[in-house]
Amino acid sequence: MTKKPHRPHWENYYENEPDCFSVEGEDLKHDFERLQLAMEMVGFLPTTRKRIFSLLSAILHLGNIRYKKKIYRDDSIDICNPEVLPVVSELLEVKEEMLFEALTTRKTVTVGEKLIVPYKLAEAGTVRDSMAKSLYSALFDWIVFRINHALLNQRDLEESAKILSIGVLDIFGFEDYESNSFEQFCINFANERLQHYFNQHIFKLEQEEYRAEGITWHNIDYIDNTSCINLISKKPTALLHLLDEECNFPQATNQTLLDKFKRQHEGNSYIEFPAVMEPAFIIKHYAGKVKYGVKDFREKNTDHMRPDIVALLKSSKNAFICGLIGIDPVATFRWAVLRAYFRAMVAFRDAGKRHVERRSGESGHVFTQLCSGHIVHLGELQRLL
Template identity: 40%
Template sequence: MDLKLPEDLANLSELDEKSLLEVLTGRFTQNLIYTYIGDILVAINPFKYLSIYEKEVSERYKCHEKKSLPPHIFAVADRAYQSMLGRLATGPKNQCIVISGESGAGKTESTKLLLRHIMELCKANSQLEQQILQVNPLLEAFGNAQTVMNDNSSRFGKYIQLRFQNSSVKGAKINEYLLEKSRVVHQDEGEQNFHIFYFMLAGISTEDKEIYGLLDPTRYRYLNGRFGQEHMVQAWRVKYAEVCNAMDMVGFEEQEKVDMMTILAGILSLGNITFETTDSDALKVSEASRGWLKATAGQFGVQEEDLLKSLTCTTSVTRGEAIQRLHNQQQAEDARDSIAKVAYGRVFGWIVSKINELLAPKVDCDVELNEIGILDIFGFENFAVNRFEQLCINLANEQLQYFFNHHIFLMEQKEYKEEGITWETITYKDNKPILDLFLTKPIGILSLLDEQSAFPQATDRDFVDKLNSKFKTAPNFEVVRNHTPLFTIVHYAGKVQYNASGFLEKNRDTIPANIRELFINSVTPLLSVLFAATISRTGTLMPRKAKLQVADDNFNSTRKQSVGAQFKHSLAVLMEKMFAAGPHFVRCIKPNRSKQPDQLDSKLVMDQLRYNGLMETIRIRRDGFSWRPAFKEFCRQENMIFTQ
């Protein structure tokens, strides 16, 4: 080991930003992308293939001693597994691995490597292990997309719970969070729709294209009329084969796969339906898109006239009387896009539910199972225009930063005090005031958003005015002048300006009763099941036995929780699980914005190190006691023998 490039930053003799950056840069130029801070792993995305993940490397990181091998993602997996088995230290049996970092820092790849190594460690039932490993390509296809920051960006969050009996894996469960459904109908410049649309159009046979009614990809408005160059199409073709193989491996039935592809084809056709007004100001489907209306109705398994009615008018019931209200052109386009977003969101939710059904542990209910959870959630985002999705994503990152601070700073120093260890308190940037700004009732941002969402006539501007009135003196809130629907939050990672346009609509996320009824009566079995399913408090489709639970006939959309409320509850449930587990942290760092190998932007890297609080982390790990072995492990490593 080069003493000037220590494997553990807690061993730095001089602790300042310059020294820290020099070590990380030096290690990065030698393809040493992993570095420890005590028991925390820092991982810099290399943006290229490295041979450090081969089978022989994996073998070395099985039941190894931390000091004996270089830092590695496999070492984190091994430590979590050994801790779960109670071999390393006292504490909770359940473990959680928290992978954090901004978009494009390598979180999703780290998740796959952790999963792979844990499956290597517990090899017993090869079929189940292979099924678990096939979950990732499936979720990536339906939940990831190309963005300006990342070619394979997770547009949802996931917490993978691996369930173990002793040392053998017995099952798994996926918890998904906040799929970015709006991407289905709109992508910013330089971005793409979800991967599955491109994989499907590139990989499906000519014969199946005719069966599903798929046409030239450049004709679809939801794909912005663009498709990939030949080398990309070839890569997508391979990916489509992988998705089909993953579905077979996990256990999807043939008819389910057919229904799924039919629904995806219907979503693409739906996006091409346009509207125009007649001379008498009545609304109709444009002549140019009559064919798309017919195609969509066929793919969705509904009558053309019924689909047209659901797009051009809304039916409500007042005092037992049905009242029909005609849409204007904008409302019809909104209804079209709403159907696309809901249909895609429910397909995704159903895939997760199906995976959980197939991978549920096959053991008696009284058998105690231990757990390793892996959290791969969207990184902190700050775009040119930040919408409702970015607000929720950044709230999740605030919650994770608080969890990190709690374990690394608060609990650590509390333990030293309880043990009577002389200690100079280390200060850190506490982000709890930002969480309070979002989550406090009744005047947190999410509560005020729900309050405004409950008023049908309220506007996004009204919501921002409410925020400005309530929080104008709050330290982490900044008012944006000029009467625009903008506001600024000072996050732990920096200032983000949000555009509130569309906030209320996205938070309500309601399905008009006539649209829901239309699709419940679809002759496409899967579509009917998806629109009849109930939604849990965390916003996911609720399974019951082997089928999705069907809602009762008295469904009332007013009882539905808002997206913000669902997300708030899902975060609370997630944090409860994580606080009850032994944590392991992987901090992913993005070396450059251009996604190029062998390039490190010092300012970009330093910014990430600062807002992640890594300087303070190094200080507490350097001056503290990061190694907490059980007595047996301590005796074994120090070659000591104790008599009873």
């Protein structure tokens, strides 16, 4: 395992000036045309593609927002480049003044009154990033769901049919930079789990099957990383669970988190602590040792959208954005299918009645009886739909 050069944090990826650029040896125009074609092939209409790209553009512009402290005002902040706000506001289809308030202040309700508290400089950056990450995550999940549905075969919906599928696993490789934080910790844990799965199915279970069948072979030794996984995730004293505990204590600091790690796991061969007073710990992964700085571990572990941001996005005039916020995309699709089904039933019933009335002058009573199994509570559902 070789050391890699330091890579900037996630927020710096999208915090760039909105200038166009080219990549040597790459035809970006051709790549974008291929992307458009691929999206069209799986059923993304031009209007849907426009919504997707508009939201991605909003996320990137959101990352260009900069904050500064107000002069002569303790802890109060302002936006350095307010010209970005109208762009984000237009793309998200929310009111500009509401966007400004949500990105610079938080509302706190106490007994009998509502307080508006300005964010501190670091807090505002976290709120902005949480908003961008949450929007991107919701969009990603929605796209994956739509693609999966587009690739469904009608036979897959039959209970007796064997479902054929292709699984694609796309994750970061093992990471070790000059400065490693919570992101690398999570990525490397995922890789540990994958390595454990590989060990279990390629080495352990396969060799047990050879023994059971009496096959002669040379035993293959492999590194069992179960203890490393337990250190990170096994309740109740795993590092992730200790981190969750510290996130619930208002007075917790980087040092109290590190002290808790030391108390619970000092002597564990899979974790070390630097001899000098350094806010870091070292984990012995299957691929090698990695040092993690605990700075921002707690903040990143509690990364989420505040209710003010959720309310802002739900106020959007764009139904696509409203549908992404706080709603499971699977539940959204199922509700759409259910609604379409009952609307179709209503149209089918009405058309059938008209047809019967034209043919025989009857009221359509026979037809209604035939459909009664489906429309017992249709009146109630129509009001809901």
